[in-house]
Amino acid sequence: MMEMNKRLKMDLLLDLELLRTFVMVAKTGELKKAAQAIFRSQAAVSMQMKRLEELVGCTLMERNNRGIQLTDAGETLLGYSEQFLKLNNATFSALNERDLSGQFNFGVPTDYAQDFLNFFMPVLTREIPNLEAKIICDRSRTLRKKLKAGELDIAIVAGEPDYTDDQLLWSERLIWSASAQINVEELKEIPVAIYDDNCIISDLCISGLKKSTISYRQVFSSSILENVATAVHSGFAMSLLPESMFDSCKIQEVSSSILKSNSVLNMNMINSPMIDEPILTKIAECLRLASNTQRLGSRSV
Incomplete structure (x- = not known):
């Protein structure tokens, strides 16, 4: 026994x-x-x-x-x-060395560069150790052009209605945000920070302001989203920010009676048709895993 x-x-x-x-x-x-x-x-x-x-x-x-x-x-x-x-x-x-190895040119939105290096690359390196990555940072719309021109193998881009073949990685709300120190209801004119770039967030921000009935003035603009977030954190302006940049200790969500946003930012993966499906599936899994780890404690585009 x-x-x-x-x-x-x-x-x-x-x-x-x-x-x-x-x-x-x-x-x-x-x-x-x-x-x-x-x-x-x-x-x-x-x-x-x-x-x-x-x-x-x-x-x-x-x-x-x-x-x-x-x-x-x-x-x-x-x-x-x-x-x-x-x-x-x-x-x-x-x-499967032939399938899960080789050099890949990754396109990453400029405002995601630090997150990609800190969160995404460690996962890719661990899960696909024979992968050689070359990272190109640019705006989502420019990355789409680069991939179409054959300059990229895979890219993370902001989703837009005109593109239906993207593979969803993660989603997050876009929130009208103001410093927690400001009493928004008492303001006669809203100071606004604009993400001054050719991208979906900028389009939605400007469109939302035009559709609203509030009086506002632009007091800050930058092509770097982190700078826009800093302007909000400091109380200098309000702006439309991705939820992952929303620090509840520093900023508040603006009442929907003042500025309303039902928009959702989809971050997607696009790829060259030359890449085999098993490799795409593995890389997509890695990117989703890394994005979840990053969003459980960090920020965005």
């Missing part, structure tokens, strides 16, 4: 899907955030963690007012899980 028990224990196999979810829960510290990052329901993630604990025979995490904390056993499993997942990816890369 003892010999059989030993053999049964030796035959136990860890499920890589469970380990991937476990790593995401450990990294985010919340079931809800982990579920968002891997495109599953919170209930499904909770069930996966229960199955994993049953499989390994010990408690891996505990909940408290700070979120989810790993136990000593959880910390041990986390280290091994990351190694297992890296080895899994390295194995597939080695077996």
Whole structure:
């Protein structure tokens, strides 16, 4: 009987899907955030963690007012899980070296350059280690032209109604924003910062102002969206900002009775038709994973 028990224990196999979810829960510290990052329901993630604990025979995490904390056993499993997942990816890369290797020219919106380097490239490097990336930064509309001209393989661009073949990566609201220190209702004339560039956000901002009945004056313009956000944070102006740049500690959403926006910014992936579908699927998965990690704690276009 003892010999059989030993053999049964030796035959136990860890499920890589469970380990991937476990790593995401450990990294985010919340079931809800982990579920968002891997495109599953919170209930499904909770069930996966229960199955994993049953499989390994010990408690891996505990909940408290700070979120989810790993136990000593959880910390041990986390280290091994990351190694297992890296080895899994390295194995597939080695077996499919022709498909998941080579040089790719990536087009990235200028205002996403830092986020791409900080969040997206680490994921691409980890998931597709043989990928050689060359990054070209420009405006979304210019990136579309560059890809059409054969200068890019893949690009992240802002979605627009005229383009229907884009592959959606993520979406976020566009919010009329003002400094938290300003009483907007008392202003007779609204100071506005304009994102002065050939892009969808600029178009929607100007269109929204023209459709409104408020009195406003342009006091700031910049072709760099971060500068526009800084003008809002400082209380110098109001503007239309992506939700991921909305810092609730510094700014407030302008009442819809003053300025209303129902617009959603879609960030999409476009690609050269010369790239094989399996490679596109893998890269899209990496970009979605990185965008979720970035948006769980950061900013936007």
